[in-house]
Amino acid sequence: MDKIKQLECLRVDTGDMEIDKSLSGFATVVTGYKEEVVTEIK
């Protein structure tokens, strides 16, 4: 949790722009026991 709350977004870089685009948007990330963070993937 400590690290993700210091990030403005998550980045994906698969090497394929189409796949990157399909993975973008909001995601719920499990960060600990009973704890999640909603953040944007770009």
Added chain:
Amino acid sequence: MMIRLDMNENPYEPPENVLDAVAKGIRNVNRYSELKYLSELQKLIASYSTVSPDRVIVSPGSDFLLREVINVFSKDRKIIVVNPSFLPALENAKVFSRKLIKYQLVPPEFKLNPEIILRELDEPTLIIIDNPNNPTGKILLDENLVENILQSENALLLINEAYYEFSGFTFANFVEKYPNVAITRTMDKAFSLAGLRLGYLLAGDYFKLGLSDFPKFLSGPTIFAAIETLKNPGYVTQNIRKITDERKRLERELEKTGIEVFPTNTNFLLIKSAIPDFAKILIDSGIMITDLSGEWLNDFYTISIGLPEENNALLTAINNVITN
């Protein structure tokens, strides 16, 4: 003496009539507070908030109310909050709640995506949002989103309006219409009563029932000061105007130094500065601001609006940092 611009306090003391009311309360300090004065205060808060008095729950600071709501209503519910925000008891609440979800606010707009919030209402959920948000100063909720949340039978919504008097934006009228909403506010900020601690909650029917055994107690000085303040609120309006004017001046002056300043609806400014150890350097100059790194994004800070001379000292210190 350290200049404290890190607590979002009101830099102006209350007027003499309010201080006289505090003294009146002190004279009876050997006695427990009388319920008739507490009832009078509840009626004045109700009138100020345009709700019925039976919906008003008072407390020594809104933190106790937030803590109580979390403790009473989080069991077997999902809890949704935004990050950053400063809420008590969340770690303990994870034990009894289904899970804790933090919605990350990011620049430049720091906005909520309504679809994401509404999508989460698939099971019993307690949503707690400060509006305006501390520390971004941003209004996060609009009527449409709140209506949509409250129409879900799974949702309980607590809106913390600690900075209502600065934003002028409230959902207090929703508590008569929806059972599943509550509003917390404080007299610590705009009313200049931080040292006396007075928070209050405006409860929709469901919250009213769940919080029915919340202890009814405030100290005599707090009760008398709050009554006097609500009967003669002229100084509050004047101080808000002074703080708002000073905020605009400070914003302009900070921008001249190259610091990024974000729009706010409160008595503090959110800024971004790439100066290394910015807050520590200011402490060495005798000024405290809030460093949000660790809790949130790096290089972000909040600055409470102080007295003009305090703000000038801040600007001088920043200019010294930049020129050196």
